Amino acid sequence: MAAEVVRSGTLPVAGLGLAYRRGGSGPPLVLLHNDIGTPDALPFYDLLARRHDLIVLDLPGFGGSQRADWARNVRDLAAVVGLAIDALGLARPGLVGLGFGGWLAAELASFGAGRFASLTLVGPMGIKPEQGEIADQFLLSHEAYVKLGFQDETRYAAVFGDPAPIEQLLRWDTHREATMRVAWKPYMFNRALPALLASVPTPTLVVRGEADRIVPADCARRYAAALPAARLEVVAAAGHRVEMEAPDRLAALVAGHAGAA
């Protein structure tokens, strides 16, 4: 039974209007997109909506959500997202974060233990790797950065078109600026996060695309080591954007994890 995940409204939070999409039924699951924003629809969302009441929130400054001009770091954004989840009246939802959204989800989980039924972090940034570096989007063109997230660039073309339309480039630039405002320096990590995560008991699944060229493997290892109830899964033949390259396998992993919680 296919459930449609559609634009559902705007939440007034912290003086901002936050847009979200919603669809499906089952235990609530909140999804935080990555630093390039999200297309309106993805097969991955439809798969999740088969088992969950799925809420895909546009982060502040992304998609249809207003930018928090006063936000200076990712924890500021995480606080806004936490308030948005409260505004939706969701009781202990599962939380899924993709890439940059995974970092945000981890920050949010560290605000208070027990708030989320489960945590799924897919290629999360946010912890400084000791081996390798997180690929710096600010030194790359928008297209080059988005393509770098794919193991197979033909899949990029299938999602965005190649060349992508100007409207897509404009969205990416808006999202890049929103990211820049909170994650320019240090680039894509918070040195406090590993210590905080040590006291987050939420059952956590860390997923890494085997061919992720944006976030080094060491980041996923460190997340799995820092969180007391975490396990690590590696998805073969996928890059950073696992949700676009291997939606079925990722959805199955989320179902096994969030569904079981």
Added chain:
Amino acid sequence: MLMTYFTEQPMSTYPEDKGLEHRYTVLTFSNRHFDPVSGSRLYNEYLSQYRLAEAVGFDAIMLNEHHNAPFCMQSRITVWAAALAAATTRVKIVTLGIPLPLYDAPLAIAEEFAMIDMLSRGRLVPGIVRGGGTEQFAHNANPAYNRERLEEAHELILKTWTTPGPFRWEGDHFHYRVVNPWAVPLQKPHPRIFVPGISSHETITWAAERRYPYVGLLTTAKVQARIAEIYGQAARRVGYVPGPENFGQLLRVHVQDSAGDAERLAREFTWMQGEFSGLAHPVWSQPSGYLAPERRKAVVEVVNSRVAAPGAITSLERGKATADEAFRAQVEGLQIIHGTPSQVIDKLKQVLSVTRPGVFCAWCADGKMPYEPVNRCIELMGREVLPALREFAAKEGIRSPFEANAPVSTAYSTDLKPSALA
């Protein structure tokens, strides 16, 4: 007219082929290609040429600051300004400009400038800029806050110079418990601030609202006219009518005894394949958030190669062809003026009678121009070109802010009439 000498201070001994091999000659082009032996020689040659410029009659020396690139060796503008404060006695020292947003320590800059102003006995003209996109990467300053940081740093520096301390500064980007430097500028109410630029609407307006002279960098007469129009609109809103004392213009000028020598050497002005400031990846030149949101479309088109961008030059041959095109275009646009003294005087009068800048900056030396011919250029400027321009400026009534005794800013103006002019 303030006759100002300028050179970018090129690192002229860098291996050009290595730059092209790397594709970019800014930001990431390895400094393994920076040779400090020739660097030391060049710094001292540039210093002696600044002294010569003072000796032959220039009124001012313009300095600049750029990072990570062979086109400009001036990594810290205040170091050079301090050196000139000690090495010269008469010329104004004009920094065009210090990229304020790059630094987290605006109070230190206020102190440095105050020291330089005292050491030079009141000859400092502190010009300020946002810094190019690439410079934000070189010093890791968040491009998204560039304009906010410029404005806040400027406000703090100005307060530091005009308000006795101690006071506290808790801003958005800068924070100080105790602002109370024991170094304040000699010039009162404060040194004149200039703003250089390549014609950004926002910056021109910002300068005009403060009554700071705006210096167009390598502008055509057409661009200067646009600058004057934008500046004039903002000035009238604030309540004054701008004159030549509110404008400056930087042009590339090379003069020799023979026209042939002048042209051959002037070709060095486009040594960086014709690019103003070397070959930069457009992503670095125009980072997200650095330009106003209405420029977003233009930015993404160039960044993602939807329209042609610099950086496509990968061979010496192509580089030379591009440089040649740029040279011819800039000669035609009278942005590069070369020739014998009388030829140069004629062409300069042709431009300056239209643009009427109170501050005229002559960019005399660049690229691989050898030391001796540059000295000759400076001598000929002093002996023949500057006197002719002085006479011309007097006749045309083109006065510098100093000659006009113009207010240093709107805050220190007593003649504003906003309602009458609106």
